[in-house]
Amino acid sequence: MKELILILMGGxxxxxxxxxxxxxxxxxxxxxxxxxxxxxxxIAVTFVMLCATAVTWPIYTYALVPLKLEYLQTIVFILVIxxxxxxxxxxxxxxxxxLHKSLGVYLPLITTNCAVLGVTxxxxxxxxxxxxxxxxxxxVGLGFLLAMVLxxxxxxxIENCPSPKAFRGIPITLVxxxxxxxxxxxxxxxxxxxxx
Numbered sequence: 063m064k065e066l067i068l069i070l071m072g073g074x075x076x077x078x079x080x081x082x083x084x085x086x087x088x089x090x091x092x093x094x095x096x097x098x099x100x101x102x103x104x105i106a107v108t109f110v111m112l113c114a115t116a117v118t119w120p121i122y123t124y125a126l127v128p129l130k131l132e133y134l135q136t137i138v139f140i141l142v143i144x145x146x147x148x149x150x151x152x153x154x155x156x157x158x159x160x161l162h163k164s165l166g167v168y169l170p171l172i173t174t175n176c177a178v179l180g181v182t183x184x185x186x187x188x189x190x191x192x193x194x195x196x197x198x199x200x201x202v203g204l205g206f207l208l209a210m211v212l213x214x215x216x217x218x219x220i221e222n223c224p225s226p227k228a229f230r231g232i233p234i235t236l237v238x239x240x241x242x243x244x245x246x247x248x249x250x251x252x253x254x255x256x257x258x
Contacts, residue, residue, distance in 0.1 A: 123192075
C-alpha cells in the first residue's frame with residue numbers, strides 16, 4: 063500500500079510530467095489561460111491517460127511480449143491513444159459541447175501529447191504491474207491537472223499586472239512557467255522522506 067501511495071505522490075508532485083519532465087507543454091501553455099479550459103483539459107488528459115494505460119498494458123504484456131514484438135510498442139501505443147482521443151472528442155461533443163468548443167484545436171492535440179505516450183511507455187519501462195501502472199497514470203494525470211489549474215491561476219494574475227513591453231505575451235508566460243516549475247523542485251525530498 064505504501065508503494066502505491068509513493069507512486070501516486072511521485073506522479074503528482076515529485077515527477078510532475080509538465081513541470082519536472084517537460085512533457086505536455088503545448089496544452090500547458092495553450093489552454094491555461096482560463097480556469098475552466100485548463101481544468102477541462104486536465105480532466106480529459108487524465109481520462110485518456112487512464113484509458114490508454116488500461117488498454118496498452120495488457121496489449122504489451124499479453125500480445126506483444128509473447129509474440130516477441132516489443133519493438134512495435136510505440137506504434138501500437140500511438141494508435142491506441144489516437145483512438146481513445148477520438149472517443150473522448152466524440153463524447154465531449156455529444157455531452158459537453160461548451161467544453162468541446164472551448165478546448166478547440168487542443169483536444170485533438172491530446173493525441174500528440176507526449177505526456178500521454180510517455181506515461182504508457184514509462185509504466186512498461188518501470189516494470190509496473192497493472193495496478194501500479196494505473197496508479198502511476200492516475201498520479202501523472204492528477205499532476206497534469208494540478209499544473210494546468212495552478213498555471214491558469216498564475217496566468218490570470220500576470221495578465222492583470224503591468225509588465226515591460228518586451229515581456230508581454232509569451233515571454234512573461236514562459237518566465238512564470240519556469241518559476242512554477244522551480245517551485246515544484248521543493249517536492250523532490252517528499253518521497254525520500256516517506257521511504258525513510
